[in-house]
Amino acid sequence: MTTHGRRGEHLGRRQQILAAGLAVFSSSGFHGGSVRDIARRAGLSQAGLLHHFPSKAQLLGAVLTWRDDIARRELGEPAPDGLDLIRRLVAPPAVTRTQELVRLRVITSAEGVAFGHPVHGYVRHRQASVLDMVRQALEHAAARGELRQDVDPAGTARMLVALMDGLRVQWLLHPEQADITGDLRRCLQPLLTVDL
Amino acid sequence: MTTHGRRGEHLGRRQQILAAGLAVFSSSGFHGGSVRDIARRAGLSQAGLLHHFPSKAQLLGAVLTWRDDIARRELGEPAPDGLDLIRRLVAPPAVTRTQELVRLRVITSAEGVAFGHPVHGYVRHRQASVLDMVRQALEHAAARGELRQDVDPAGTARMLVALMDGLRVQWLLHPEQADITGDLRRCLQPLLTVDL
DNA sequence: GTCTATATACTGATAGAC
DNA sequence: GTCTATCAGTATATAGAC
Numbered sequence: 001m002t003t004h005g006r007r008g009e010h011l012g013r014r015q016q017i018l019a020a021g022l023a024v025f026s027s028s029g030f031h032g033g034s035v036r037d038i039a040r041r042a043g044l045s046q047a048g049l050l051h052h053f054p055s056k057a058q059l060l061g062a063v064l065t066w067r068d069d070i071a072r073r074e075l076g077e078p079a080p081d082g083l084d085l086i087r088r089l090v091a092p093p094a095v096t097r098t099q100e101l102v103r104l105r106v107i108t109s110a111e112g113v114a115f116g117h118p119v120h121g122y123v124r125h126r127q128a129s130v131l132d133m134v135r136q137a138l139e140h141a142a143a144r145g146e147l148r149q150d151v152d153p154a155g156t157a158r159m160l161v162a163l164m165d166g167l168r169v170q171w172l173l174h175p176e177q178a179d180i181t182g183d184l185r186r187c188l189q190p191l192l193t194v195d196l
Numbered sequence: 197m198t199t200h201g202r203r204g205e206h207l208g209r210r211q212q213i214l215a216a217g218l219a220v221f222s223s224s225g226f227h228g229g230s231v232r233d234i235a236r237r238a239g240l241s242q243a244g245l246l247h248h249f250p251s252k253a254q255l256l257g258a259v260l261t262w263r264d265d266i267a268r269r270e271l272g273e274p275a276p277d278g279l280d281l282i283r284r285l286v287a288p289p290a291v292t293r294t295q296e297l298v299r300l301r302v303i304t305s306a307e308g309v310a311f312g313h314p315v316h317g318y319v320r321h322r323q324a325s326v327l328d329m330v331r332q333a334l335e336h337a338a339a340r341g342e343l344r345q346d347v348d349p350a351g352t353a354r355m356l357v358a359l360m361d362g363l364r365v366q367w368l369l370h371p372e373q374a375d376i377t378g379d380l381r382r383c384l385q386p387l388l389t390v391d392l
Numbered sequence: 393g394t395c396t397a398t399a400t401a402c403t404g405a406t407a408g409a410c
Numbered sequence: 411g412t413c414t415a416t417c418a419g420t421a422t423a424t425a426g427a428c
Contacts, residue, residue: 010393013393026310027310027312028310029225029227029310030228031224031228032225034422035423047424051393051394056421103310106306107309110225110302110303110307111225111306112369113299113302113365114222116223123369124369124370127369152382155375155378158366158374161362162359162363163362165361166357167354167358169306169309169361170327170354170357172309173319174320178354179351182351183351183354183355186351186355187383190386206411232403240413242405244412244413251405252405
C-alpha cells in the first residue's frame, strides 16, 4: 500500500504529483483538467501517476485533503477559538492568499454543488463543518460578552462564511479593487463589543 | 443568418437548445458538459445544434446572455434605483430562486476566474458591472439620506455582492439551513436610516 | 515504481446528402 | 434546417514488460 508508504520510493513523488494536481485542477477544475497533463507536469507518465493515485477522482480528493491540511496548519495548532479564530479568518496569513490555493477552493466549491460531481459530498461536508466551527467560535465569544447581545451566532456565522467566499471570488477577478480584510473588518466590528 | 432570424424555422428551436444548454451547463459547467448531450435533450443531432450555435463556447455565451435577460426582466423595466433596487436584490422574485439558474451562475462564475476559460472576460465584466450598479444605487440612497452617514457605498456594494454570491452557494449546498433574504436583511438594515 | 502500448469511449467540429 | 458519417484528437484506465 503506497498511500501512506514513505519507504523504498522517491520521497517527494506524491508531493510532486499533488503540487501538479493543484496547478491543473485550480485552473481547469475536475472536468477541465486531465491526468495526462498533471502527470507531465509532475515529470512522469500517466500510468506512472495512476500507480500512486488509482483514479482521477481520488487524485482530486487527495489534493483537496492536502489543501485542508495546509489550511489547518496555517490556522495554528491547536486551532484557536472564540474571537482569536475570527481574527485569524479575517486577517489570514500570507500563504493563504496564493492564487492557486484560493482558486482551487473557489472552483471545486462551485463544481461540487452539482449532484453527480465527485466532490459533491466533500464540499457539502466541508461547508457544514466550516459553518459549525465559526458558529462555535462566535458562541464562545458571546459567552465572554464580546458580542453585542442582539447578535445571533448562527446567522452571523452564515454571514461571515458567505462573505469570505464571495470576497475570494472578487479578489480573484479584480485583485486591485478588492480589500478582503478591510471589508470583513468593517462588516464584523459593529457586531462586537471589543476591538477586532 | 439564423442568429436572430425567427422566420422559416421552428420558432422554438433556439429556445429549446438554450434550455437544454442551461440544464447541462448548470450541472457540469463548460468542460463537463457536452454538445452532444445538449443536442440530445433539445431533440436534435449534434450537427443540427451546431447549425444554430457554431461552437460550444458560443453556445455557453448565448445561454449566459439569455440568463442575463431573464434576470434583467425580473428586476423590473426600467431597472429600479436607490433603495428600491436593493430591496429587489434582497428579496428576489420566485423565479430567480430556481436551482438551475442559480447553479449556472455559481458554476460559471467560478470556472470563469481561470485565465484561459472561454467566459473569463464575461465573468470579469459582469462582476464589475454588478458591483457598479449596486454602488450607484447605494450612492443614490445616501444622497436621499437613507444611509447612515458613516457608511461607504463602494465598500458596502462589495460586501453586499459578496454576501449574495456566498449565500447562493450555501443555499445550493444546504437549502434547508439557508435564509438568504433574512441574512441579507440582518446585515443591511443596521446600515440604513429607513426600513428595508 | 515506471514505462510503453493499448483498449475503449467520447470529444468538438466538419462534409455533404437531402 | 436537419441529418448521417466521419475526422482527428483526447479522455481515463488497464495490461504487462522491465
